[in-house]
Amino acid sequence: MxxxxxxxxxxxxxxxxxxxxxxxxxxxxxxxxxxxxxxxxxxxxxxxxxxxxxxxxxxxxGRADENEDELVLATCYGRKVDILMHNLNNSKYLTLEKIPLSTKERETLLVSLEFGIELVKRMRKIHEPVEDTND
The missing domain is CATH 1.10.260.40 (lambda repressor-like DNA-binding domains)
Structure with a gap:
């Protein structure tokens, strides 16, 4: 590990x-x-x-977090947002600036991240190239 x-x-x-x-x-x-x-x-x-x-x-x-093996491998394949969401939902030991996050702080970060993900998805839809059907 x-x-x-x-x-x-x-x-x-x-x-x-x-x-x-x-x-x-x-x-x-x-x-x-x-x-x-x-x-x-x-x-x-x-x-x-x-x-x-x-x-x-x-x-x-390899002694931290029960699902850490999967998280490390997933990060290697670029699923960092999924991993962050998983950690916010499941980990009791997350810290910010070396201070443990309370349940309320974790929930706030999770809601903010979910909002940010939706915002990025909408931005991508607006900026997607339109296919030219006149070929």
Whole structure:
């Protein structure tokens, strides 16, 4: 699980393996071995990685959220909005600026996101090209 999450976090943050290796103070081959599942980082390195990405070590190790495996894989395929909606509906441990969200705050974000999705759908309909039927 660690290897999948490291690769996922690196890619969604648009970093190279060398970027992350430099940030946490290791060699690129060492970091590559983490993403390939060949080696595991020591405790200090794991904490540096978690701190950099602003996630918990439990998340990196696959111990957070019951459906997190599916969410990580789904994000790799571009379903970030679906994942956010799922998390807002189901997770008890979401934070904003490192402060846990209350039930009311989660509901507010969910309603806002649903409104935003509908707005984007309407904008897309307005800007869709009209097919020329005169061919």
């Amino acid at each position: 660690l290897d999948i999450r490291l690769k996922h976090l690196r890619k969604i943050n648009n970093h190279t393996q060398q970027d992350i290796a430099d940030l946490i103070g290791i060699t690129r081959p060492a970091y590559t071995a983490y993403e390939q599942g060949v080696r595991n980082p020591d405790y200090t390195t794991l904490i540096k990685i978690a701190d950099y990405y602003k996630v918990t070590t439990d998340f990196l190790l």
